[in-house]
Amino acid sequence: MRVRNWLRLHTSLVYLFLYGPILMLIVLSFNRSGLPTAWGGFSLHWYQELWQNKALLNAALNSVLVAGGSTLVSAVFGTLLAMGLERIARNMVLDAFVFLPMIIPDIVLAIALLSFFTFLEMPLSLLTITISHIVFNIAFVAAIVRTRLSYFDNTLEEASLDLGAPPLKTFFKITLPLIFPGIVAGSLLAFTISLDEFVIAFFTAGPARPTLPILIYSMVRFGVTPDVNALATIVLSISALLILISQRLGGTEGFF
Amino acid sequence: MKKLVSPLVLLGPALTWLGIFLVLPLALIFVYSFFQRGAFGQIVPQFTLGNYMRLFNPTVLKVFLNSLRIASLVTVLALLLGYPTAYFITQQSARWKNTLLVLVILPFWTSYLIRTYAWIVLLNREGVLSRLLISLGLSREPISFLYNDTAIFIGLLYGYLPFMVLPLYSSIERLNPELREASFDLGATPLKTFLQVTLPLTLRGVVTGAIFVFVPSLGNFFVPELLGGGQRFMIGNMINNQFLKARDWPYGSAMAFGVMAIVLILLLFQAWITRRTEQS
């Protein structure tokens, strides 16, 4: 059929659009010459360069701290939230509220949090970024755990109770093991988002300890430098890896 | 279990967190938006509607309209690129479907900032495209493709296209294939079937995708900053400026609520469409 071939061509071009620039970055990151057009041979030079960049390593560490902290809290809160939402009748207003951070423009959330922390006279730091990231990460974890719960057979819990396991024991022996992959998937997703999040971090970060995206932003504003290619390749690879694992665990399905 | 643990215990921690760090901050800037800016950038708690009035002065209005224009165009382009792609994916075998979907999902969740940077490498004066044109003899001197509206379009489209494909995919996938066959069977050609059956029944995906692209495009500030050179203002840049440069937080807050008003209208529209399609 002609239509099918046309669709195939269209789709191929769309994927080329999505992946062309990324692949180009990756290739350039191994280019000894550092120039976008002259191939100076394969080299890990720019990666070694990164390794010696103290500021960058610090920023990376900051990012991991923020992502780790916010993921830990939102994994617990998000899971409980999903279980709570599953237990009550579907409520449009509550849903809208909980998933609001996913839809409002991040700049709005960013200035609101900045104003709030300033109002409370809380010094901006890694802590303020972490607190802010939890706000939207709860929604992501909850969304994924909730999908998992919707496949969950409620009679399993009832069977456990019937067989004599009290509620708390039932939760740890039956419910938790069954939804655990969902929690892990949601947490990996939250970790990745937090790691890459720029706008809210930009507004709620203190001047002394930037996260990696903030540092990248300031590097990029001053133009193209070859070591950014290497950094970009590393960051994209880590994110992609985490997302693929999350996906394997059934993470990103049923998001829409 | 349902009756044994009160849902309040489960909902409590998250709702408390969101209450403190989402509702209160939004409420705070809502209040700020009615206050005045002091001489040193401090906030003076004196009621005024002036910040909202100033949203309608021509320069600001122009930025708003320009942002709306850019975001709309990005949305339409994303729809034109995304619909056939999503449709094509649904037609594949389970294995290919999965692979193609993962390939859409990956950029969806990876650093947008870095993906924007890739376009700087491509489009700048010393960039790949410019060099390519020179070496092909199509140009004598380096050309910068950055710092114009097209660069912003490309950057936003590139970042948010997956946001369009995914909801479209799921709504097309959910469509009972027998409906299309029934339409063929009743004498409708493929084109008519698409217009009369497939498209109306996937409208929900179209609207969701459109909102997922439109809203963040409208509020984005680093793409116009990096690819538009900061000279081509969108709302996001303006808010950014009020907060970090001009230090007129009340005015910036009013702008933010201008954006929120637009978002709210869109969400109500989406809810309306959802209700309409759910009825059937």
Add this chain to the structure above:
Amino acid sequence: MNGWRELIRVENVVKRFGTTIAADHVSLSIGEGEFFALLGPSGCGKTTLLRMLAGFETPDSGAILLDGKDLTNVKPWKRPVNMMFQSYALFPHMTVYDNIAYGLRQEGLAAAEIERRVRQVLELIGLPELAKRKPGNLSGGQRQRVALARAIVKQPRVLLLDEPLAALDRKLRVEMRLELKRLQNEVGIAFVFVTHDQEEALSMADRAAVMRSGKIMQVGTPEELYNTPANLYVAQFIGEANVFAGRLQNSQGEWRLVTNANAYRVPSTEVQRSGLTNGEDAAVVVRPERMVIEPCEGEQDSAPLNRVFGRLLEIAYLGNARNFVVETDDGQRLSIQTPATELAPPVCVGESVCVGWKVESGILVSASENGGGKADEQA
């Protein structure tokens, strides 16, 4: 079947999906105005055959003709054939009226003509007041009627129905059988329907084709399929069957089926019909309602009966009949049914009983079962 005139002809159609074969050299004729069933277990290829008639699948080889014209490569939207889908496939965003008018609008008919025909068909299915409803607000039975109306309003030469009653609950299903028959009589269009339910096929169809693994095992009227099955597969698929497998032998002009333990007399008419000859592997099939059960005493050879001995395992009262399960001495299970209107035979569970059938009630079929078979052993 007087005045039977061929409408559809399926000629040697083959269709493969990867390694599975959905249609294995299928040939078939369906007559004008006929109510025809494609019957078989799931995966036997019946739905594929229906979809090839509709044009959603193209045969790998072979041809499909309608009125002598080759339809094989005609697109679905150009065929004078319409389908009622298993899910009904009613367009959820359109009213009942718009659903039914959809096909007519594709033909570019005038609005007044469309209106007239839609109203008419709504009357026919008895739902004139539901025109403005959306499919989401209809009951299962109503949806089914609308789906039917949407297809017949186009006045196709053939109406295809994919498991038309599968989505309904049991009571409604039985009602709708009669309703479908009535509608078919009224509109006079040939109906071809797919079902896995032999009761449904027998009760509605003028003729049915029994399919298995992409092959047609037998085509015939319900009575032919039940009383003179072409092979063991059909005998077991249509209705309940007690099967005795053995070897056919002719001794002194009398035909017998010799099994491990026994020998049963076989009517010579059956031998002729089946075309089996002396020494061939064969099976005798006896329907449960053709068997009698009695206590194991008295004289053992009342002339026209074949007999077998066993122990009664179970009696079930079914309302209109009693069902007895007997295990014979060589371990085979038999099912016997007697009308509930008769006195219950004086037998008790656990006791030895004697099961018998009139010689002419035995149906003789080939045990080697042409048509590529396993399933010759009764599980």
